[in-house]
Amino acid sequence: MEVTPSHSVDQNPVDMPGSKGCHVRWLIGKSQEAPHFAMREFQVDPGGHTPRHHHPYEHEVYVLQGEGIIYEGDTPHPIQSGDVILVRPDEVHQFRNVSEKPLRFLCLVPNSAYELPVTMLPECGPR
């Protein structure tokens, strides 16, 4: 068993193309040899966003703090603290923080994500 305060886990910038103002903590991942899936915590700064992208694995997301938008393709869905999101495999998606406070969420992925490709897409127009 491991018990870890999440704030003690290193936070690193997300360096994927198309990412802006995003940071990630790998709360449970490869280094813990988690058997099936990984837990990451993302922070998106005000005005920031994740890449517009898709991949052949799912996301299971829980919004911890803040408000924002998740795009499903070109369709925006507002999100806020306490919301749960299932992004199915191959769905085009993007998180955007349109508020003035940080947006924080857990985003879990199966271990197969380590091996599978991620496809970046261009932005779909002005917001």
Add this chain to the structure above:
Amino acid sequence: MEVTPSHSVDQNPVDMPGSKGCHVRWLIGKSQEAPHFAMREFQVDPGGHTPRHHHPYEHEVYVLQGEGIIYEGDTPHPIQSGDVILVRPDEVHQFRNVSEKPLRFLCLVPNSAYELPVTMLPECGPR
């Protein structure tokens, strides 16, 4: 994609033997056909606890609210909001709320949990 406020998901009592004052919401599970793992939210009332038990699959836990204890076998670890817990397969564990406010946490399990046995154990003495 599905976006769901967690409070809108049905909350049900946990009816496992050895459970007291526990409630669960299946935020992402069988009904969403999540490909690899399930996200549940547990609430443990003050004085309540989950069963003392083990099973051949892991838990990935994020504490959303409150304070409590997780027992690793007979060893207590204090937990609080923001803590992350990896319970490895076959580890004996039990959550207890020793505070005066609800303890809420996410607890994720692989889909194999639907098919694998859970072994209940007697309490290990007065707290």
